[in-house]
Amino acid sequence: MTQSAAPTVAFGIDIGGSGIKGAPVDLSTGELAAERLRIPTPSPSRPRAVAETVAELVDAFGVPGTTPVGLTFPAPIKHGVVPFIANLHQSWKGVDVPALMSEAIGRQVVAVNDADAAGVAEVAFGAARGAAGVVLVTTLGTGIGSALFVDGTLVPNTELGHLEIDGHDAEDRAASSARENEGLSWQEWAERLQRYYETVEMLFSPDLIVVGGGVSKKHEKFLPLLRTSAPLVPAALRNSAGIVGAAHLAAHGHR
Template sequence: MAEQSRHKVAFGIDIGGSGIKGAPVDLTTGEFTADRRRIPTPHKSTPDAVAGVIAELVDGFELPADAPIGVAFPAPLDRGVVRFIANLHKSWKGIDLPELLHEATGRDVVAVNDADAAGVGEQRYGAAAGRDGVVLMVTLGTGIGSALLVDGTLVPNTELGHLEIHGHDAESKAADSARQREELSWEKWGRRLQRYFDTVEMLLSPELIVVGGGVSKHHDKFLPLLDLRAEIIPATLRNRAGIVGAASLAARPH
């Protein structure tokens, strides 16, 4: 398992296409130490515009001078560098996000993919707390996000929502948006999820699967329909997971 942090508090940020949310996180409990604040994402969401919003967010809280910042970002990152971007301005490609935000805030910054941040949050403080081995978190929403952890260590940028299954991008058939768009019953959607998780199990042999996303609050309607080798359980941190996981990674990234 990762070594314990020398920090008591870190600041977590979740960058989305419509809003940028942040809160200070108690690294012992994973709880917010103050109410989360949200600022709308700038209409022209360039790196400089977003960095300005983040600086405003951070300045709005009384934080320890050495509190680091963890950022959950809606794209794959290579050691903090943005590969490509779908939900923000195209000028993000190639940006070193930790460097940009360090210049804006003066603080140490760690940045990870948003699904990875949520997975770390659930593994350290949520549904998978205390569980070693191979843990997979899957978020079912507009798409399918994924986070893979092995003995508590993140394997970044897995993007398992884009597995090709029966000739289709998996999330186009098995995301919660597909359930809603096609007005699928829980049973019909459950069969699609079964195919998806069968494929994931064949490739990765996870010991525990944690299911997040807004639909997870209805877990009793679809998780019991699935027949898997792995234990599969609902996430518990819900929309706090990205902020909590990012803050945790900022303090002890490994």
């Protein structure tokens, strides 16, 4: 019995609070194989409406039935099920995301937390490629996402943006949105980030910290202001990380 050839392309979908994005991904390079398409997230963002939008996205690309499909989701995913939700409709709580999406598009779908997907992309193709030991990937945006790896293996759903630091939920003070909403200078924000990263270093002793999220494209304004024991580097894949990580996991048997 001969084994089927490993897929060379997979389709990644990134579900967010405002938009749902997707594109095919070249699995040999981690690059998008076509320009990504973005469709606004339905309002209200109930499960059935979002699933229909995901199906519309897949249909728009004419994705072959043999192509693996993976998607990111803005909440923890525990054995496929959403335990709690912040950035989409509350009716997602308790939903089996892979089952719902597989039914909607007529093929098996892999679902993963959005920060975990971004981390997987950085480990497979980006700033953490080939890194041994403990790697922490963080995404700075509306909140703080996290993905933790040990010798390349993902420890899922870490949610380290919700660590309580000095009596506050960490992301309330140190997310990129806090800098924008409070009009903080880069120096002022860096002081909050310093407190955050020194806390996660104390707890996890990472060998490498990767900083992603949209603000990472301005990394020269704040990363040099931070002092950590582990190397602190900007993410490489930026806005495509979720799509790439979801596609990679779909092709490599993530459960």
